[in-house]
Amino acid sequence: MRISSWFRCLLPALILAxxxxxxxxxxSRVYVEFRPGQKNAATGLIRQAGGRVHFEFxxxxxxxxxxxxxxxxxLRNNPNVVQVEVDPPRYLFGCSLPTETIPYGLDAVQATDxxxxxxxxxxxxxxAPRGSGIKVGIIDSGVFTGHTDFSGVPMSGYxxxxxxxxxxxxTHVTGTIAAALNGSGVVGVAPxxxxxxxxxxxxxxxxxxxxxxLNAAQQCQAAGCRVISMSLGGGARSRFEENGLAxxxxxxxxxxxxxxxxxxxxxxxxxxxxxxxSVAAVDSANALASFSQRNAxxxxxxxxxxxxxxxxFCDENTVTSAGGTVxxxxxxxxxRGDVTAPLVDGGLALGTDGSWAGKIVLVQRGDISFFDKVMxxxxxxxxxxxxxxxxxGELFATLGAGNASTIPAIGLSQANGAALLGSLxxxxxxxxxxxxxxxxxxxFDGTSMATPHVSAVAALVWSAAPSKSxxxxxxxxxxxxxxxxxxxxxxxxxxxxxxxxxxxxxxAPSGGDSTPPVISGVGSSIVNAKKGSFKISWTTDEAxxxxxxxNGTSYSxxxxxxxxxxxxxxxxxxxxxxxxxxxDAAGNVATAGPFTHQN
Numbered sequence: 001m002r003i004s005s006w007f008r009c010l011l012p013a014l015i016l017a018x019x020x021x022x023x024x025x026x027x028s029r030v031y032v033e034f035r036p037g038q039k040n041a042a043t044g045l046i047r048q049a050g051g052r053v054h055f056e057f058x059x060x061x062x063x064x065x066x067x068x069x070x071x072x073x074x075l076r077n078n079p080n081v082v083q084v085e086v087d088p089p090r091y092l093f094g095c096s097l098p099t100e101t102i103p104y105g106l107d108a109v110q111a112t113d114x115x116x117x118x119x120x121x122x123x124x125x126x127x128a129p130r131g132s133g134i135k136v137g138i139i140d141s142g143v144f145t146g147h148t149d150f151s152g153v154p155m156s157g158y159x160x161x162x163x164x165x166x167x168x169x170x171t172h173v174t175g176t177i178a179a180a181l182n183g184s185g186v187v188g189v190a191p192x193x194x195x196x197x198x199x200x201x202x203x204x205x206x207x208x209x210x211x212x213x214l215n216a217a218q219q220c221q222a223a224g225c226r227v228i229s230m231s232l233g234g235g236a237r238s239r240f241e242e243n244g245l246a247x248x249x250x251x252x253x254x255x256x257x258x259x260x261x262x263x264x265x266x267x268x269x270x271x272x273x274x275x276x277x278s279v280a281a282v283d284s285a286n287a288l289a290s291f292s293q294r295n296a297x298x299x300x301x302x303x304x305x306x307x308x309x310x311x312x313f314c315d316e317n318t319v320t321s322a323g324g325t326v327x328x329x330x331x332x333x334x335x336r337g338d339v340t341a342p343l344v345d346g347g348l349a350l351g352t353d354g355s356w357a358g359k360i361v362l363v364q365r366g367d368i369s370f371f372d373k374v375m376x377x378x379x380x381x382x383x384x385x386x387x388x389x390x391x392x393g394e395l396f397a398t399l400g401a402g403n404a405s406t407i408p409a410i411g412l413s414q415a416n417g418a419a420l421l422g423s424l425x426x427x428x429x430x431x432x433x434x435x436x437x438x439x440x441x442x443x444f445d446g447t448s449m450a451t452p453h454v455s456a457v458a459a460l461v462w463s464a465a466p467s468k469s470x471x472x473x474x475x476x477x478x479x480x481x482x483x484x485x486x487x488x489x490x491x492x493x494x495x496x497x498x499x500x501x502x503x504x505x506x507x508a509p510s511g512g513d514s515t516p517p518v519i520s521g522v523g524s525s526i527v528n529a530k531k532g533s534f535k536i537s538w539t540t541d542e543a544x545x546x547x548x549x550x551n552g553t554s555y556s557x558x559x560x561x562x563x564x565x566x567x568x569x570x571x572x573x574x575x576x577x578x579x580x581x582x583x584d585a586a587g588n589v590a591t592a593g594p595f596t597h598q599n
């Protein structure tokens with residue numbers, strides 16, 4: 001069974017270029033709002049004009065579409081259309097964020113409500129639960145531990161190289177869970193947790209096997225993780241994987257996995273196993289993401305569209321002249337590099353021009369595709385192409401799938417391009433490069449991004465009630481989720497959007513945990529009759545320590561688990577008297593017995 005990191009279905013190019021892009025021809029991506037009841041008429045008009053509908057937002061009476069620019073006027077004047085608005089891109093934030101940014105997902109899942117009982121005072125509560133004492137296991141592509149947002153975050157991992165990440169997926173997931181509350185960058189849902197990363201994916205994010213995943217989960221279990229986050233999946237079921245994960249879950253570990261990005265009703269694994277919480281993705285308006293799989297295994301939902309988090313690289317695209325440095329955007333599929341040369345005006349670059357040889361060519365958008373413009377510059381001997389917008393705003397361009405250039409190409413806003421006209425004839429420097437092993441931030445889409453929200457909420461809630469079991473935490477998350485879609489659990493959102501404060505209050509009321517664990521199923525059994533060994537076992541409804549008082553002597557196991565057993569070496573034929581005792585993490589104690597065992 002092959003298992004893939006789910007982001008690869010959505011973001012193979014986004015990781016490198018970090019943008020939602022226009023198409024190669026002169027087209028515009030826009031929202032079109034239609035009059036109530038006129039959806040079919042509006043979408044029909046769009047298709048007649050050669051447009052492509054990407055998303056349908058029925059609750060907003062709108063669609064997102066890419067249409068030829070020549071069709072925009074007709075759309076705006078159509079009586080079935082209320083308005084046409086630009087669909088703005090979402091892209092890499094680069095190598096710095098001006099101040100600490102709280103991603104929208106934290107408010108959506110009530111993480112900040114757990115940290116802050118009085119938002120009006122402008123400060124988070126001292127001592128509020130933030131995941132302290134909970135270790136979260138992440139199975140992914142590794143994590144760049146040198147990121148500024150991970151300073152002070154306790155991290156461990158397996159195998160060698162776990163603390164590197166040339167892919168970015170694992171670092172992004174980790175940031176959503178644990179990015180530090182340090183005044184810069186972003187902050188995670190549970191910035192007080194510790195992280196154990198098991199690296200299973202390489203730089204290309206290619207598939208692994210089910211056995212690799214099961215081994216990774218066991219590594220997390222052995223490291224003491226109470227939550228395991230798996231932003232990955234595959235289409236085939238494995239009995240060994242299912243039984244192995246069930247064993248880990250029954251030992252007291254909460255398992256969370258991505259529902260998948262196929263946008264259909266198929267089931268992916270491990271999310272489809274009963275022992276695993278399957279996570280769907282919603283956007284900032286709590287609408288189901290178009291790519292999110294929907295089926296009876298979906299258990300809960302979380303933000304998974306435009307999720308801002310940490311990445312181990314930044315995309316640098318700049319033009320430096322005597323007037324200073326301006327930032328732009330890499331033209332998708334264009335070359336990379338650093339070029340210093342005189343700047344010349346290429347107009348619309350409608351054809352080749354031998355005078356551009358050895359120069360950096362400044363080109364305006366319009367009339368022909370971006371690919372044709374860049375290739376005209378390249379075929380003329382130009383060293384780099386800088387394309388600026390012909391309307392206000394940033395330019396996000398692509399050469400088109402299957403196309404490429406050897407020279408760098410950068411898109412600039414109309415204002416920055418016009419300003420560069422003052423540097424014609426002077427030497428300028430174009431830089432287009434991805435810097436790795438550096439602190440960057442990016443917005444990604446996927447159920448991969450929704451999964452760490454749920455994993456982190458579980459850790460946040462558990463840190464407020466550490467004596468509770470994995471079953472208690474799971475039940476609390478489901479019982480308090482914000483119901484979306486049809487009433488009750490459904491195949492799109494499961495129980496609904498995960499809610500940290502509601503689950504915390506459900507699991508750990510303000511009066512604190514004063515309830516002792518409930519002991520059940522106490523019994524004894526012979527392990528080896530010939531040697532006289534026997535076992536005493538029982539269960540508790542929450543994680544607790546194990547103590548057996550055997551013939552007046554206490555034997556204890558300090559591990560917090562729900563399934564308890566201790567084995568003893570006795571005498572064949574002897575009768576033993578015993579009691580059992582369990583204490584939860586809050587110190588509440590329950591006892592049962594005495595009982596007798598005939599050896």
